[in-house]
Amino acid sequence: MNERIWGILVEGFGKILLASIKVTIPLTIIGFSLAMVIAIIMALVQYAHIPVLKEISRIYIWIFRGTPLLVQLFLAYFGLPKLGIVMEAFPCAVMVFALNEGAYCAETMRSALEAVPEGQMEAGYCVGMNYFQIMRHVVIPQALRTAFPPLSNSVISMLKDTSLAAEITVADMFMSAQKIVGRTYEPLWVYSEVALIYLVFSTILTFIQRYYEKRLSAYNTRSTEVGVKGGTQRS
Amino acid sequence: MSMMEIKGICKSFGKAQVLKDIDINVEKGDVIAILGPSGSGKTTLLRCINFLEKPDKGSMEFDGVRYDLEHIKRKDIAMIRKKTAFVFQSYNLFANKTALENVTLGLTSARKMGKAEAKEIGMRMLEKVGLAEFKDHYPIQLSGGQQQRVAIARALATDPEIIYFDEPTSALDPELIGEVLLVIRKLAEDGMTMLVVTHEMNFAENVSNKVVFMEDGQLIEKAASKEFFANPKEERAKAFIKNIRSQHDA
Numbered sequence: 001m002n003e004r005i006w007g008i009l010v011e012g013f014g015k016i017l018l019a020s021i022k023v024t025i026p027l028t029i030i031g032f033s034l035a036m037v038i039a040i041i042m043a044l045v046q047y048a049h050i051p052v053l054k055e056i057s058r059i060y061i062w063i064f065r066g067t068p069l070l071v072q073l074f075l076a077y078f079g080l081p082k083l084g085i086v087m088e089a090f091p092c093a094v095m096v097f098a099l100n101e102g103a104y105c106a107e108t109m110r111s112a113l114e115a116v117p118e119g120q121m122e123a124g125y126c127v128g129m130n131y132f133q134i135m136r137h138v139v140i141p142q143a144l145r146t147a148f149p150p151l152s153n154s155v156i157s158m159l160k161d162t163s164l165a166a167e168i169t170v171a172d173m174f175m176s177a178q179k180i181v182g183r184t185y186e187p188l189w190v191y192s193e194v195a196l197i198y199l200v201f202s203t204i205l206t207f208i209q210r211y212y213e214k215r216l217s218a219y220n221t222r223s224t225e226v227g228v229k230g231g232t233q234r235s
Numbered sequence: 236m237s238m239m240e241i242k243g244i245c246k247s248f249g250k251a252q253v254l255k256d257i258d259i260n261v262e263k264g265d266v267i268a269i270l271g272p273s274g275s276g277k278t279t280l281l282r283c284i285n286f287l288e289k290p291d292k293g294s295m296e297f298d299g300v301r302y303d304l305e306h307i308k309r310k311d312i313a314m315i316r317k318k319t320a321f322v323f324q325s326y327n328l329f330a331n332k333t334a335l336e337n338v339t340l341g342l343t344s345a346r347k348m349g350k351a352e353a354k355e356i357g358m359r360m361l362e363k364v365g366l367a368e369f370k371d372h373y374p375i376q377l378s379g380g381q382q383q384r385v386a387i388a389r390a391l392a393t394d395p396e397i398i399y400f401d402e403p404t405s406a407l408d409p410e411l412i413g414e415v416l417l418v419i420r421k422l423a424e425d426g427m428t429m430l431v432v433t434h435e436m437n438f439a440e441n442v443s444n445k446v447v448f449m450e451d452g453q454l455i456e457k458a459a460s461k462e463f464f465a466n467p468k469e470e471r472a473k474a475f476i477k478n479i480r481s482q483h484d485a
Contacts, residue, residue: 119327122287126321127341127393130313137344141331219331219373 005189012180012190016197019176023090024201027172028159031097035158036151038102043109044135057106064103070164072096077168093165101158105151112147113139145216152209156202163198173197237296238263238428239397244293244304246276246283253279255452257293261397261430266423268439268460269432271449272475277432278324280449281399284430285321286312298396317345320390324402326382328374334361334385335370338392346393353392360388364418380411387418398422400431416442436479440464448472 045053124134166175177194239261246254283290290304342353364384446463448456
């Protein structure tokens with residue numbers, strides 16, 4: 001590695017990092033937060049068997065899971081203007097990622113809700129709680145715990161998928177790398193650099209996942225290291 | 236005056252009729268043991284009375300008001316449930332809540348009681364079942380017997396007029412049954428009204444004051460417990476007692 005390449009990488013690092021702060025990270029955070037809102041609503045209407053809404057939710061999931069993310073991005077950014085719906089690239093990407101990820105997370109949430117034993121609901125009714133109180137205090141917290149590992153998977157995969165947004169002119173990390181390659185003709189070094197930065201971000205997310213999984217597992221473990229003072233006594 | 240009177244309760248699952256025209260009369264302070272072979276409809280009866288299953292037919296008088304069980308309103312179900320409590324065979328403690336939170340959730344959430352007051356009641360109930368020191372344990376960190384005692388504390392916390400027990404000791408290891416029965420026996424001595432589906436014959440004979448014997452969804456015999464065990468009238472009840480006793484001796 002000579003000095004020229006070193007210079008390109010150092011300069012590139014700053015640019016790519018700036019693009020991550022301005023675009024990739026906000027896109028991931030906003031997109032995934034909206035995806036979770038969509039997912040929880042879609043999962044709840046199915047769990048509660050609400051007519052019509054339940055069917056709408058199935059159709060939504062069917063369409064957004066059944067078509068490629070890249071095609072959805074193109075359709076929204078280049079296709080919708082033909083119908084008079086014009087969006088800036090960034091909000092357009094946020095919308096597509098939220099809808100796409102929402103469809104996957106809705107299924108994760110639905111299965112997690114269904115995994116909560118029926119007896120939890122019955123016990124809630126028997127102490128006088130109503131449906132919404134039981135959902136809020138008992139069922140949803142347990143479902144979120146179950147859904148946490150697969151949801152973490154989703155957020156990590158979404159972080160990487162945001163690189164597709166470069167295709168609709170969103171100036172994310174990958175777009176920034178592409179520009180540097182266009183100028184310097186060093187695809188091996190620069191794309192390796194951007195890959196490494198993605199890897200660092202994914203690793204950070206993995207550590208966050210591990211930390212919260214441990215904290216959330218208090219009621220899932222017999223050990224007393226987390227959550228409980230003073231030793232377990234099983235008679 | 237009876238506190239709760241159930242008349243003509245019927246329930247089918249598909250083609251199988253599980254409850255056939257059952258009448259039960261509960262007076263204040265009664266401890267009624269519901270006995271019978273498995274599949275006789277005991278649990279379904281209890282679940283119908285608390286609307287965990289929807290009865291097909293029948294009526295219930297509770298606190299002087301009569302309800303048609305087939306057309307009972309949601310609001311009435313909610314009202315009756317606030318005056319009753321249920322202890323499950325498999326405990327069904329809220330898995331994401333500590334022992335104390337399990338006991339207080341019905342107060343803070345369903346009855347909008349203040350946290351401090353609920354906590355005080357919760358601790359008193361945990362003390363009653365001998366588990367005050369386990370207040371911060373999650374259900375999975377407790378033994379079956381301890382979980383069932385927390386479940387009983389949870390049932391007591393809402394100050395119910397009647398508690399239903401659905402085979403409260405059937406899921407327990409033999410050495411843990413005693414601690415749970417002891418708690419229920421203490422409640423009986425305090426005058427709590429209880430309906431207990433059980434296979435514990437000693438409990439039925441010595442703690443309950445009345446026995447209801449069911450088979451094939453029918454109520455075969457109702458009697459004072461001493462009388463039922465000393466002198467069962469119906470052939471099927473006689474056979475059941477004999478069978479259970481011989482298993483016990485073996």
